[in-house]
Amino acid sequence: MKTAWVFPGQGSQAVGMGVDLEDLPAAKAQFDRAEQILGWSVLEMCQGEEEQLSRTLYTQPCLYVIESILADLLMERGQFPDFVAGHSLGEYIALYAARVFDFETGLRLVKHRSELMDAAAGGxxxxxxxxxxxxxxxxxxxxxxxxxxxxxxxxxxxxxxxxxxxxxxxxxxxxxxxxxLKVSGAFHSPMMAPAAQQFQEILESVTFSDAKVPVLSNVDPVPATKGTEIKMRLIKQMTGTVRWREIMLQLPKEGVSQAVEVGPGKVLTGLIKRICPDLKLKNVGSLADIS
Incomplete structure (x- = not known):
């Protein structure tokens, strides 16, 4: 049975997410590492005001850290995907899960991305x-x-x-x-071109390894594993359309029979259920969901 892991993006955040992970040694190490990179605590942010957590600047790093920890916990228990995909920001966790880059590299990219997108106004x-x-x-x-x-x-x-x-x-x-939508700018549109240009310079300085499992990208739903190709797709992502409908339709074509949404909420499994009713669906949003 082929399984795809899908990772939600902005809009799936919820106050209290990730709090059940803080006592796990491996998770604690990731939270500590994240605090050093970000200069603020993901766990504190997730237990604070909803309005602040919903600000792009904080939402994106929080989701990246928590979804990465959940993916690691699944893999520690011997569960691995055959394909990965993520919705907008979720693509970064998909790339981490596919070992295109390490946790810190991904978080630094997400930090820059969230700062640029938070500063984008007028859309x-x-x-x-x-x-x-x-x-x-x-x-x-x-x-x-x-x-x-x-x-x-x-x-x-x-x-x-x-x-x-x-x-x-x-x-x-x-x-x-x-x-x-409660966002500051016109994300995934040509209005993001100045931010995308700045972000491209950051992306180009980072080495992308070949993916351990194929990645279905937002701008191109055809599975890819070459690091160079995945990077080119990610460069286009900030101004390009999130082609999630096509990603979902691609899953059965690749022989996928189960989709696991790794992260808070059930937005992606809700969409998949309507488009691919034959797919078995599972949600892993907390420690209790990991068997």
Whole structure:
């Protein structure tokens, strides 16, 4: 039975996540290492105010550290994936789990990424549920300064761009629900190009090893193991669309029969359930979930 591990990104964070891990020696070592790199405590942040934890600057490193620890605990118990994928930020933990880079290298990258994305201002992101895809795609194509940032499922996307452009799309496409995301910038859109340029310089200074297991990337759902190719895909990720719908459709094609969501919440298994109903699903969000 082939298994894919999937790692959630921003939006899955929850106050109290990771607290059950602090007494494990291996986890404690990672939390301590993270504090040295970040200059603040992930555990304290996860037990603080929801508003602060939800700020990009803190959300991304917290999720990276906790999901990495959970992945390590699974591997310590002899469980290994055949494929990995992560949603936006989650791709960094997928790459860590595939041993493309070590824990510290990944955390330093996430720290830089969160700082650049937190500083990006002036954009808007809105999640749309139940809409006519053909109409949406036509309107987005005809409207400058807006893109489909997250293609999460046939019935759920996130559009991203200038507030004016996003509002223009919303006025032309009827959706059952449209929910504004609490983010500072227009993530996964061309508006992130200045931040992406700065981040590319950081990424290029880091060596990516070949992945131990194939990675399905946000910008290209075809599995890859070459470190150079994975890095090129990651460079495009900040401005590119998160092609999660295509990643999910790719899993059965690769012979995957089980997906394990490693991290807080059940966002990704919820999406997979609707698209790939035959896949066996499991959630590992806490120590209690690890058998």
């Amino acid at each position: 808007k992101m809105v999640a749309m549920m139940k809409f006519d895809r053909e109409t949406l795609e036509k309107v987005v194509e005809a409207t400058p300064d807006v893109v489909i940032a997250n293609d999460n499922s046939p019935e759920q996307v996130v559009i991203s761009g200038t507030p004016e452009a996003v509002d223009s799309v919303l006025s032309q496409v009827s959706a059952k629900r449209a929910v504004g």
